[in-house]
Amino acid sequence: LLLLMCSIANSHTGKGQESMEKLIRQNAFERDRFYYDEFPENFGWGTATAAYQIEGGWNAAGKGESVWDDFTHRMPCWFLRNQTGDVTCDSYHKFDDDLAIIKELGLSHYRFSISWSRIFPDGKNTSGPLPDGVRYYNEVINKLLAANVEPMVTLFHWDLPQALQDEFGGFNSSEVVPHFLNYADFCFRTFGDRVKYWFTFNEPYSYCMLGHGLGVSAPGKCVDWLNLSNNFGDRGEGVYYAAHSIIKSHAQAYHIYNNTYRQTQQGQIGITLNTNWVEPSEATDLDHIEASQRSLAFSTGWFAEPIFNSGDYPDVMRWNVGNRSEYYNVNPDRLPKFTKKEKELNKATSDFFGLNHYTSNLIVPCSYYPVDGPTYDSDQVSLSSEKGIFAFLTHKGLSIQWPGSASSWLYQVPWGIRKLLIWIKRTYGDPVVYITENGISEHDYDGLEDDIRVNYYKDYIDEVLKAINEDDVKVKGYTAWSLMDNFEWAEGYSERFGLHWVNFTDPERPRIPKKSASYYKSLAESG
Numbered sequence: 001l002l003l004l005m006c007s008i009a010n011s012h013t014g015k016g017q018e019s020m021e022k023l024i025r026q027n028a029f030e031r032d033r034f035y036y037d038e039f040p041e042n043f044g045w046g047t048a049t050a051a052y053q054i055e056g057g058w059n060a061a062g063k064g065e066s067v068w069d070d071f072t073h074r075m076p077c078w079f080l081r082n083q084t085g086d087v088t089c090d091s092y093h094k095f096d097d098d099l100a101i102i103k104e105l106g107l108s109h110y111r112f113s114i115s116w117s118r119i120f121p122d123g124k125n126t127s128g129p130l131p132d133g134v135r136y137y138n139e140v141i142n143k144l145l146a147a148n149v150e151p152m153v154t155l156f157h158w159d160l161p162q163a164l165q166d167e168f169g170g171f172n173s174s175e176v177v178p179h180f181l182n183y184a185d186f187c188f189r190t191f192g193d194r195v196k197y198w199f200t201f202n203e204p205y206s207y208c209m210l211g212h213g214l215g216v217s218a219p220g221k222c223v224d225w226l227n228l229s230n231n232f233g234d235r236g237e238g239v240y241y242a243a244h245s246i247i248k249s250h251a252q253a254y255h256i257y258n259n260t261y262r263q264t265q266q267g268q269i270g271i272t273l274n275t276n277w278v279e280p281s282e283a284t285d286l287d288h289i290e291a292s293q294r295s296l297a298f299s300t301g302w303f304a305e306p307i308f309n310s311g312d313y314p315d316v317m318r319w320n321v322g323n324r325s326e327y328y329n330v331n332p333d334r335l336p337k338f339t340k341k342e343k344e345l346n347k348a349t350s351d352f353f354g355l356n357h358y359t360s361n362l363i364v365p366c367s368y369y370p371v372d373g374p375t376y377d378s379d380q381v382s383l384s385s386e387k388g389i390f391a392f393l394t395h396k397g398l399s400i401q402w403p404g405s406a407s408s409w410l411y412q413v414p415w416g417i418r419k420l421l422i423w424i425k426r427t428y429g430d431p432v433v434y435i436t437e438n439g440i441s442e443h444d445y446d447g448l449e450d451d452i453r454v455n456y457y458k459d460y461i462d463e464v465l466k467a468i469n470e471d472d473v474k475v476k477g478y479t480a481w482s483l484m485d486n487f488e489w490a491e492g493y494s495e496r497f498g499l500h501w502v503n504f505t506d507p508e509r510p511r512i513p514k515k516s517a518s519y520y521k522s523l524a525e526s527g
Helices: 017-024 028-032 067-073 091-105 131-146 162-168 174-191 204-214 238-265 286-309 315-328 340-346 390-395 414-427 451-469 515-525
Strands: 002-005 044-048 109-113 150-156 197-202 268-274 277-280 353-356 360-365 367-370 382-384 433-437 475-481 500-502 511-513
Touching: 044 150, 044 433, 044 515, 067 162, 091 131, 091 511, 091 515, 109 197, 109 475, 131 150, 131 174, 150 174, 162 174, 174 197, 174 238, 197 204, 197 238, 197 433, 204 238, 204 268, 204 286, 238 268, 238 286, 238 340, 268 286, 268 433, 277 286, 277 414, 286 315, 286 340, 286 360, 286 382, 286 414, 353 414, 414 433, 414 451, 451 475, 451 515
Parallel strands: 044 109, 044 475, 109 150, 150 197, 197 268, 268 353, 277 360, 353 433, 433 475
Antiparallel strands: 002 367, 360 382, 500 511
């Protein structure tokens, strides 16, 4: 039960308030008009995938078990539909098929991730490297370059070696950090002569919230949603501990690359953060505007503030988490502290802002105190449409009019990406931005005529163009999620994000272009 007190919620962050007010007061005509112009010369067009979602070969040639292997192999969960990524698109054996559709699309870059346990089975450098894992990723990189496609490589896309989860509790413990650094150093040393774009972590916010908070993704417990007495994850502390270790891992990996490899390899390294735009439910109400800023601080700022600005967490996080901890008389360090040295190491540790964006949310100020103790959600003193404000909005005579998708959380709000890009520019020092994921889902029974995806890309990409040409945001590339349908985490194969349809019942796993592939190819070919 929640003791809900949805009332005026005070905020202690004024950062960006003036720019936020300007953005939320755009009139509808200016916001929604279609903009006709060209993208800058050398603008990059790519697609993205992730190792666990496409590779298959889950135990091939000595590969170790990842947390997602473990998670999907446990007692069946109905929300996983008894499905796994054991084979998925079988890219481990069929990368040439992937390469063929990459070339057909005319892409300038392809973003993929390395499976840590395919290189080091138990996550430690003493367990590898596995020759076949090294061979596979060398082949992927070399074949991409031979096709004039730039490889963009993510070191961690949610598939932590299970052995590290078992021994240390995963990223909840800082003892995982040196093992990640050994893995990162090996990848830089082995592949960095050809890889010029590195991403340390993909979507740490989602990894921490879904895996270490709600428990609905690896490495969380397999929650039986019909029996809420089961382990529901530790939303009050675990999310913060995991994020803390990830930020330290990222910063130290950046310095390893910067100090040891950058001069000879001439590459770039950064992180990719997933961020929804958060729109105030009442656009001119200061309390709602401040709730929007708080929500952005707790999601994007949680990672971006230490990395791009101060080296530490946003002030509003420190204030709110500290106050809630004091109220419940719990550990005041639920949000761990960085040392002075760590703050300095965290600062300016990304050469670009990697952005994964799919949707936007409405927000209301809302102060509530869960009877069982503080949670990450209640720490924010706000509620979003992603977290259940529908009853509140109905009570206020409001509703969400945005078109949906096959995913319950994904609404189509094209102007949200432009507002978000401007906010990033103004908040984090006008960084170079690579949009590393953007896309929409359809149902597994939908066919090849994916007009929903064509229209989504048209509208969202047009808003990106506005941000570049009208708002002077330094967006250098756009990456569609995804190259092809794949294993969509806890949704299994029920939701499809791909430009290509994959028949998961056919052992050959054919990749068949959808209507959106033709549209996206026309963009890539336009330069």
